[in-house]
Amino acid sequence: MTPARRETLLWIMQRASAAVLALCVLVHLVTVVYAVRGGLSAAEILGRTRGSAAWLAFYSLFVLAVSVHAPIGLRAVALEWLGWRGASRDWVMVAIGSALALAGLRAVFAVFL
Amino acid sequence: MLCSRRSGRSRAKALPPEPAVIASTETQATTTTLQVDIWRGGATGCLRRYQVPRRDNQTVLDVVTYVQRHLDPTLAYRFACRVGMCGSCAMTVNGVARWTCRTHVSKVMRGARLEIAPLRNLPVIRDLACDMREFFEKWTQARGRFAPTRTRREDFALIPPESRERRAVDAAIECIGCGVCYASCDVVAWNPDYLGPAALNRAWTLANDVRDAGRIERLRAVAGDAGCHACHTHLSCTERCPKKLSPTAGIAGLKRAVALAALKGEL
Numbered sequence: 001m002t003p004a005r006r007e008t009l010l011w012i013m014q015r016a017s018a019a020v021l022a023l024c025v026l027v028h029l030v031t032v033v034y035a036v037r038g039g040l041s042a043a044e045i046l047g048r049t050r051g052s053a054a055w056l057a058f059y060s061l062f063v064l065a066v067s068v069h070a071p072i073g074l075r076a077v078a079l080e081w082l083g084w085r086g087a088s089r090d091w092v093m094v095a096i097g098s099a100l101a102l103a104g105l106r107a108v109f110a111v112f113l
Numbered sequence: 114m115l116c117s118r119r120s121g122r123s124r125a126k127a128l129p130p131e132p133a134v135i136a137s138t139e140t141q142a143t144t145t146t147l148q149v150d151i152w153r154g155g156a157t158g159c160l161r162r163y164q165v166p167r168r169d170n171q172t173v174l175d176v177v178t179y180v181q182r183h184l185d186p187t188l189a190y191r192f193a194c195r196v197g198m199c200g201s202c203a204m205t206v207n208g209v210a211r212w213t214c215r216t217h218v219s220k221v222m223r224g225a226r227l228e229i230a231p232l233r234n235l236p237v238i239r240d241l242a243c244d245m246r247e248f249f250e251k252w253t254q255a256r257g258r259f260a261p262t263r264t265r266r267e268d269f270a271l272i273p274p275e276s277r278e279r280r281a282v283d284a285a286i287e288c289i290g291c292g293v294c295y296a297s298c299d300v301v302a303w304n305p306d307y308l309g310p311a312a313l314n315r316a317w318t319l320a321n322d323v324r325d326a327g328r329i330e331r332l333r334a335v336a337g338d339a340g341c342h343a344c345h346t347h348l349s350c351t352e353r354c355p356k357k358l359s360p361t362a363g364i365a366g367l368k369r370a371v372a373l374a375a376l377k378g379e380l
Contacts, residue, residue: 003337004333004334004337004371004375004380005336005378007336007337007338007342008336008337008342008371008372008374008380009375011368011372012372012376076338079338080300080303080304080343081303085338
């Protein structure tokens with residue numbers, strides 16, 4: 001793959017994940033406000049999320065979009081602020097993306113199972 | 114006189130506590146006198162204060178020319194056409210990059226003061242003259258040269274003025290290469306490899322030229338973290354462009370064109 005193609009595909013992935021995140025953040029905030037204003041207890045929230053395939057799918061998508069979006073943005077920040085480029089930067093970003101996915105999915109499954 | 118150092122590409126902040134004053138001896142009637150602080154030197158230098166007679170319809174270039182002709186003939190600066198066509202007289206005026214030949218003093222002076230310095234993001238040769246090589250080399254890197262598909266034996270290409278491509282070219286073609294956008298761009302300051310708004314704007318005009326043969330090679334040249342994808346859409350270039358062009362819009366167009374080419378496997 002040419003560097004131009006790689007950079008462009010990363011850019012597309014970041015923009016696409018941003019579009020997903022815009023929707024997810026909106027739904028998430030509305031959900032949080034609803035839960036707080038409605039005075040739902042933790043047990044009541046868990047009662048709704050446990051075994052719900054819809055919440056599982058929604059928050060899994062949210063987490064995966066974050067895991068794609070954040071490392072690509074950090075990669076650009078690393079170049080502009082630290083002048084860091086090359087394979088080492090890319091591997092660190094893969095690690096950060098993986099850590100975000102792992103931690104996020106763990107939390108999603110914790111309220112699903 | 115306050116001496117400071119222009120470290121690398123950016124000008125050191127320098128406000129003169131008590132600059133050396135070189136006063137005009139001219140006796141023409143003027144309503145007031147301008148206090149003009151002008152950068153003298155290269156990477157290291159000083160702001161030096163001059164007293165210049167204030168005149169009606171006076172441009173910043175008039176002020177600099179007055180200083181050079183009447184007060185200090187060693188002042189180095191660059192200009193040619195004086196009518197906003199050649200793009201050679203751009204300078205930093207009161208902290209903002211501008212074309213000086215079409216900038217009226219009345220629009221930019223603070224009180225009766227002006228601070229005139231060389232453009233940011235470019236090495237200073239001396240005083241107000243910058244080395245523009247890096248700026249124009251980036252036009253070359255962005256494949257800013259037309260690649261013809263026809264020979265002189267063939268007829269003229271007919272391009273409908275109302276076509277989408279031609280309208281996109283029209284919106285961006287009037288660049289005079291003054292470097293104001295380049296000096297105003299924060300991304301250039303952060304990432305010296307970044308091609309900059311002017312080179313990318315040029316690439317955008319050629320990407321829309323239906324006669325051009327180098328489209329894919331050009332899109333390849335402008336993709337990536339030194340090209341269009343580095344743009345943060347701060348819009349400083351669009352805000353400051355004296356020709357009222359929008360390099361930001363051109364860069365956004367390049368991002369779309371490059372993305373499409375990448376998805377088609379052409380990059």
